[in-house]
Amino acid sequence: MGYGPQLYELITNPMRRKQRVNLVKGARVWSSLRLRDEHPTIVLDMQYVFDGQHEREYSISKQLQYCISENLYSLRPLPLILSNVPNNENGRCYTEKVLGSWSGDHQHQTILPDVEKVSPRAAVRKATGKTKSKIVYISRHANRVLDGPLNADAYVLCASFDNNRESILAAKNQKIE
Numbered sequence: 001m002g003y004g005p006q007l008y009e010l011i012t013n014p015m016r017r018k019q020r021v022n023l024v025k026g027a028r029v030w031s032s033l034r035l036r037d038e039h040p041t042i043v044l045d046m047q048y049v050f051d052g053q054h055e056r057e058y059s060i061s062k063q064l065q066y067c068i069s070e071n072l073y074s075l076r077p078l079p080l081i082l083s084n085v086p087n088n089e090n091g092r093c094y095t096e097k098v099l100g101s102w103s104g105d106h107q108h109q110t111i112l113p114d115v116e117k118v119s120p121r122a123a124v125r126k127a128t129g130k131t132k133s134k135i136v137y138i139s140r141h142a143n144r145v146l147d148g149p150l151n152a153d154a155y156v157l158c159a160s161f162d163n164n165r166e167s168i169l170a171a172k173n174q175k176i177e
Helices: 018-034 054-073 089-102 120-128 166-173
Strands: 041-045 080-083 135-138 154-158
Touching: 018 054, 041 054, 041 120, 054 080, 054 089, 080 120, 120 135, 120 154, 135 166, 154 166
Parallel strands: 041 080, 041 154, 135 154
Antiparallel strands: none
């Protein structure tokens, strides 16, 4: 017995009110934004996305859409920030492509990530209002691993394939541990 296109996937009722679903998701995101001291902020560092390789940009944009979608559907969504997005035509087109899939009916009820053109440290400072925040840059090439509870104010993820250790370089340049 299988349901849905990939079997064992629940098919939701198509008659369900989309407005109600958006209100519930929006209320969850709003509560996590109001309780920023209890939830860490997730910052996606976009500085290595805009290098002219369109296949990589497309692949990363699909991953960002999945990340944002999963965050919206989670029970405790985390505040998201896209940082180092250039303030030019290329940056605007990219964010419209990534965030544009949530346009349409009831768009005013969906809280999307903040898009900032500044560094991750400055974006966290602007979002939290704290002058000193504990920020952790997560890399697949890191020497240390996260162990125990997440006690930092913000976690930064490099939005790239990280083949050339871009995340290590970005963390060193921004003086983030």
